[in-house]
Amino acid sequence: MDIILWILIFIGTFLFMEFMAWFTHKYIMHGFLWSVHKDHHHKKHDSWFERNDLFFIFYAIVSITLFILWQYAGFWAGLPLGLGIFAYGCAYFMVHDIFIHQRFKLLRSADNWYAKGVRRAHKMHHKHLGKGDGECFGMLFVPFKYFKK
Template sequence: MKTLLWIAIFLGTFVAMEGMAWLTHKYVMHGFLWKLHKDHHKKDHSSWWERNDLFFVFYAIVSITCFLLWQYNGFWAGLPIGLGILAYGITYFTVHDIFIHQRFKIFRNANNRYAKGIRRAHKMHHKHLGKDDGECFGMLFVPLRYFKK
């Protein structure tokens, strides 16, 4: 029974992170912390590192904190929560940074319906160079209209 609960918490955390990413992206990144996110929309630097990557670091710290709470304070749910956040971070990095933005030149030939929809949605998001009038703030779950041919 505890194993099922552990798996449910892990999967629930992973799914909840998509909602958290959407909210953070719309209201924090395109809000009061736009200064950290704007270099992701308008490349004004030659570095591989973007100020926007600090958001990834923030969620890594949250995940690590959950692991530490599990390890040293006996908070048993800290492990599945921390792993759910970590799994989402790895997925986000793979889909967003590697697949969509090609920060590493792999997954270039992925051309299935889901891949095309995710790319279209992200392209629509990036057509807005400013912090206002944005759309499609999600990463894994985007509106169905982006999957139509």
């Protein structure tokens, strides 16, 4: 298959996943599956694992399914689609779980304009503890206002 098309599908999938993260977060996590997501906003548990992590697992299963379809069903687009979802999942994990929430004590000293903006936007999101009245549901691409001082 043409490498340019493969790369475009990979990049397009990665970018589309930011939209999916925003949509899922706003309308599903803060909607009918709030019961799964709310432990992420209310740290009233002693476990390192949160029910909210099930969303991450869901997208991992989608990615793995696409790899299987590529390998065993001859669905050539399964590879760039699966890799795009996987790459977004890795970026999300690095930014959200490691950088912002410090689930692993890494990347604590990142202090550039992008890091500050993403942290500020996520802090504003977590300011709202309830299901409604939230803001800033994206992860990697947040509104420009959060990058201003």
